[in-house]
Amino acid sequence: MRKVLISIGAFSLFGAAALADDHHDHMQMMSKMAKDMRIEVDAPGPMKAMMLTNMRGHQQAIAEILATLSKGDGEGAAKIAETQLGMGSPGSAACKPMATSGELGDMPKMMASHMPEEMRALGMTMHAQATKFAEEARNMKQGGDPRPALAELGKTVQACNACHAAYRLD
DSSP: OOHHHHHHHHHHHHHHHHHHHHHHHHHHHHHHHHHHOOOOOOHHHHHHHHHHHHHHHHHHHHHHHHHHHTTTTTTHHHHHHHTTTTSGGGGGGGSSSSOOTTTTBTTTHHHHHHHHHHHHHHHHHHHHHHHHHHHHHHHOOOOOOHHHHHHHHHHHHHHHHHHHHEEEEE
């Protein structure tokens, strides 16, 4: 009887080990399936750092816009959008199709040369949408209906999300 119990125990241990190996293999397979499939933007380290800083600035601008809108200040929100996100903002320079050297030096032109064309197009969409938001926010009177402006701001954020869903900087 003792030999039978030892045999059963040994088979149980082998079975548990096999199940653990199967679980480990399954987890590795799931990890590979969850691999980040976004396109990596190949740019020098300092340029990637600058791009990430710009994008964090965009996030901060959205937060400031929302805080300003919550006070019913459409004009203030429009000013933030135009100066920090819109077509005339410094961050838009690298997304423009014919980025050139200018008041920001060569950095926008260099950044543009490393961005895939589709990424630049998504960036332009975001900057153009921010300008449309600014126009709607300016139309909002103190205490007026913020919904048209918020709809344009939502489209601005959707453009950000589309780019982040397609591209990554490591």
